[in-house]
Amino acid sequence: MGRLLLVVRLARRDLRRRKAEALLLLLAILAATTTLTLGLVVRAAASDPYGTTRAVTHGPDVVAVADEPGDPIARAAGVVAASGPFPVAPAKLAAAGRESDVQVVGRDPAPTAVDQPAVTRGSWVRDGGVVVEAAFAADFGLHVGDPVTVGGRSLRVVGLAVSAAMAPYPGSSCWVKAGCASGVAPGTVLPPGLLRTPGLIWLTRADTVELAADPVYLIDLKLADPSAATAFATVHNGTAATPKPGRVAQGRPSLFLQPWPEIQADATRLARDSQILLLIGAWLLALLAVAGLSVLVGGRMADQTRRVGLLKAVGGTPGLVAAVLLAEYLVVAVVAAAAGLVIGSLTAPLLVDDTAGLIGAAHPAMTWATIGLVLAVALVVAVVATLVPALRAARVSTVRSLADAPRPPRRVGWLIAASARLPVPLLLALRLAGRRPRRVVLATASIAVTVSGIYVLLILNRFLNGNGPYDAAQVRVLRHVLLVWTVILLALAAVNAIVITWATVLDNRHSAALARALGATPGDVTTALTAAQVLPALAGAVLGIPVGFVLFAALMVITDGDGDRVPQPPPGQLAAVVLAVVVAVAGLTAVPARLARTTLP
Structure with a gap:
């Protein structure tokens, strides 16, 4: 059997065996690629009505106003x-x-x-x-x-x-x-x-x-x-x-001249602002996808340790093993990119203002540049999330892979000393977090990205309440744009919280059983698993406020806007956001944490 055919067959078999995880992977990348496609085509689509109007009315190339x-x-x-x-x-x-x-x-x-x-x-x-x-x-x-x-x-x-x-x-x-x-x-x-x-x-x-x-x-x-x-x-x-x-x-x-490209830019200003918001949402979703998929892929790689050993035992090289582990994710990324292109192109006209001041309708034009960029982003998200776990799994020795022994936890001396006198649930939570510092960083980053998006949403909502330079119909279009990526952002963040908790549950089955053998109650273990996610969520929510401020400042630079005219969210509202995020994470992680009782060996 050829090497390429072997990789394809093994990847296809693995996707069939783990359909739920493949679906989560598909949805995460699909969210980012759909939003990115919308951002890339919505402004080009808005230019169509102006071009039609310009042709029908024999529009001027330059408008001059003289005294x-x-x-x-x-x-x-x-x-x-x-x-x-x-x-x-x-x-x-x-x-x-x-x-x-x-x-x-x-x-x-x-x-x-x-x-x-x-x-x-x-x-x-x-x-x-x-x-x-x-x-x-x-x-x-x-x-x-x-x-x-x-x-x-x-x-x-x-x-x-x-x-x-x-x-x-x-x-x-x-x-x-x-x-x-x-x-x-x-x-x-x-x-x-x-x-x-x-x-x-x-x-x-x-x-x-x-x-x-x-x-x-x-x-x-x-x-x-x-x-x-x-x-x-x-x-x-x-x-x-x-x-x-x-x-x-x-x-x-005394003589004022305005060329038609500037008039077109004014006519498509709403589409330009919508495009910027969608692109910001796309990159936030891509970051969330990387964070969530890294944990998901890492858990899957841990489950495939024995399979890696079998591949090496029958002659597979580390490169072949890494290729097999990467192939299935790249296939899913390509499928997600194709679906995102189709959904984005069909949805774009709904996010373009159907103004009475222009003739014709918006028709998104799918260019090769757009297709290439969306496909590249999907592949980059998949590779960034899977490359490190795949290479780590490929480097494990054949004997150790076949043994499939539990991975020994990291022991951090200062953390053990600091947690020794804490209540049992908090003691276990800190030690769970200390065993997987990379996962804690990913969880913190995921929440920080989400809160930064919420911060920008609050500012823009206050701005749109005053309508700014838009009429009521244009405000509705911008609110629809904000709603699209906000809902997807919150949904993906919720999925990340559940995935990270479940990965923690699977990684700590043996240590949780040992803790119960030494006197910890099932409630202590459940509370510890929830607290292990709440602590990074609190840090991420607090960090997300300054990140959101920087993100909004960058948005003002991109749009050449006046940030001083836009009121910042009051401190009480920001505190409520931090508290709501922590409570939401606690609620989302409580279910997989309670299910952990039935997964203990």
């Missing part, structure tokens, strides 16, 4: 077509007892070659009628035929439209001279003239000019090379970047 209608930017080198100039004025829109700041753009009833907004309901602009940007209309509750007041004039909504010249509400660009403030709390007092998260509406030129004596002018540019839009804007503007969401923008340069 004078005769600005020469439309005749600059590289410009092949232009529309405008269109007057832009700030105003107040009121309807049904509500009021909002708006930017009013004056347009002609005739279509234009560059940036012709697509009407999704009703008709285009006409005298006495207003066309409302679709996302703003959806948020404000406006429909075709509704009466509105704009700048003190009574008008009627004649249509809803979408445009690629500006990101959908509330991520709209700021075109007016005074400036805009986005994501500011409702009670905040703004400087005079500043617009608060303005919407976008279109009127006729004559109606727009009546609203402002000194309007600015919008010019839509088409370039010979659309990919050079950012460079064009930088050369002619010098300040191409738009204000960050949640920041107050006071004023603008």
Whole structure:
């Protein structure tokens, strides 16, 4: 029999014999690969509707806002077509007892070659009628035929439209001279003239000019090379970047240019933030998977000691033995990666905001780069978790493997001395922990990762309660994203706690029996097994708070966010999290600890 065929057959037989453990391995890696796939494809999927809208509306490559209608930017080198100039004025829109700041753009009833907004309901602009940007209309509750007041004039909504010249509400660009403030709390007092998260509406030129004596002018540019839009804007503007969401923008340069990639970035900001949250969740889940699988694999390797001896006795080399032990986990990792890719690609559209301000739906594109990265992460998780136990098992001598004698416990002198005068359950718990320090470290790390994720969740939840730079629909999408990886994170952490406890039970069957022979009660042994997991859980929960703070700071750096605007969780809430985690671990480990009574030899 060939070496490769032998490895495959042995791995397949082992998977069939231990189906429950293989399923746990599959689920752990599947959680990480699914979340990673979501993070990789959700932003690309969100770009599809903007691309469709840009094509349908003949979207501009660069949007220019000038103080004078005769600005020469439309005749600059590289410009092949232009529309405008269109007057832009700030105003107040009121309807049904509500009021909002708006930017009013004056347009002609005739279509234009560059940036012709697509009407999704009703008709285009006409005298006495207003066309409302679709996302703003959806948020404000406006429909075709509704009466509105704009700048003190009574008008009627004649249509809803979408445009690629500006990101959908509330991520709209700021075109007016005074400036805009986005994501500011409702009670905040703004400087005079500043617009608060303005919407976008279109009127006729004559109606727009009546609203402002000194309007600015919008010019839509088409370039010979659309990919050079950012460079064009930088050369002619010098300040191409738009204000960050949640920041107050006071004023603008006399000539403000915004290239279409920046507009696309604003339009897909929600997807970008969702992607970052999903990727953070994916890496947290990968760390949890490594911690849990290391313990699971270590326990399985201990059960396979005699099998390793038999393989060596019939001529198997240490390399062959390690390959057999690794093969089954790599197969499961590949299956988990494939399933994660399928589930992630099918789920991604559910986590993309189906905004009324864009045309079309999100279609996740599965690229070879995404497939390769997800597969690589699955294999790395499997290898990191199994390599050390596999190599350790392969190095054990043939005679010792065939004997399958219990592994002698590590004896730590200071730990024995420190625990000698403690109550029996705590004495046994400390000595159980001291015999497997690597397992204690993994358990502590698992809880620390979980609590750090909870810490970030608490901060983001407080931030979303104020909505930040998002509307209510976008907040719901972000909450769904947080819910996805939080539920998976807590479930995987719970599985880790149970697996670690059960591995401890199996490793300490003989020592537990000896303790009972020397006078310990079954209750003492059960309490000791639970306490052996609670102590690392307490250390991990406390450690998770500063780790979560660092994780949130890294999140702010990645998103270029303002962490000072986000309130930190109060100390009482953090203390409650630590206590809840310890109680949860105690409850999760109590069941396998009580089952330990029936496993004693």
